[in-house]
């Protein structure tokens with residue numbers, strides 16, 4: 536017997552990372568801004584997207600959404616009421632979306648071509664742990680956090696908050712009855728991801744939603760500018 | 768929560784690798800896992816026995832090397848190691864850190880195998 540050490544140095548999620556990198560190139564080439572929305576179950580992703588899709592459409596933006604769900608198509612039906620094309624990704628018990636699922640659902644999506652979109656929103660499975668490891672090739676990862684779930688969420692799920700590009704605090708209309716400590720929440724987010732853009736919102740009162748739309752517009756323009764640079 | 772699928776992926780990769788060494792027995796599998804990889808080391812170990820059963824990895828040991836978060840601090844002009852994952856500030860100067868240099872790794876580092884020698888193979 537001879538003992539031998541074989542060096543592998545291989546990423547365990549390498550396949551997902553490669554697929555995500557290919558998706559990212561496709562999004563950039565198509566000039567579409569892709570956003571991956573993550574949160575714990577019930578933080579308000581679907582409600583936030585219903586509002587966002589409806590409002591963006593009113594303003595003439597071309598939008599679509601992919602929605603991941605463990606078992607049902609309830610969220611897809613809610614989002615489709617906005618009039619935007621929506622495609623359901625049933626994960627059958629898998630606790631996150633991955634790049635392969637996204638690729639499969641983009642291909643053969645009747646009536647939807649990436650090049651014809653300004654924004655593609657992806658509602659991930661409600662889970663603050665596993666989706667943080669799976670890159671979907673998104674341009675912006677948005678983490679949502681509702682006022683009812685505790686100011687220390689960012690400290691409990693640092694991987695997710697550290698990997699996000701923007702944070703949305705939802706259900707601000709419930710802040711007072713819930714005794715929401717706004718200052719502690721902002722501080723905790725800032726400890727985990729210093730300088731991250733934070734939106735304090737409610738789809739019931741509409742507070743903060745205008746700032747969120749402004750951010751989307753800003754980011755899309757910034758990226759398309761960069762995109763044109765590459766095309767030349 | 769996806770530890771079992773991670774372990775299964777490790778088993779698949781190692782199985783493919785050892786196929787190049789006929790008759791070899793896997794003794795140890797070493798992983799590098801960043802403190803921000805959102806993987807629970809205990810769960811990996813817990814799944815190991817079940818996931819390796821009936822494979823070339825059966826009876827092997829899983830060794831997980833946890834890597835601390837390393838950020839580049841601009842004011843200090845160097846890479847600094849964070850003590851945990853509760854505050855992304857430079858432990859030396861207190862400035863917020865944005866530039867992650869280590870901590871998200873999730874990889875198979877190496878494996879240790881017992882290879883049959885040629886003489887033994889002939890027997």
Ligand SMILES: Nc1nc2c(ncn2[C@@H]2O[C@H](COP(=O)(O)OP(=O)(O)OP(=O)(O)O)[C@@H](O)[C@H]2O)c(=O)[nH]1
Pocket residue numbers: 574575576577578579580581582583610660661662705706707708709736737738739740
């Ligand atoms: N008061 C109030 N309730 C809200 C707000 N946003 C969402 N909700 C409520 O919160 C509950 C959960 O909202 P959803 O949008 O389904 O949450 P979700 O994150 O998509 O949930 P999952 O997909 O199951 O993870 C629903 O009852 C919503 O009506 C808000 O701004 N204010």
Ligand SMILES: [Mg+2]
Pocket residue numbers: 580581582610658
């Ligand atoms: Mg939902």
Ligand SMILES: [Zn+2]
Pocket residue numbers: 840841842843844847857858859860861862
């Ligand atoms: Zn420093």
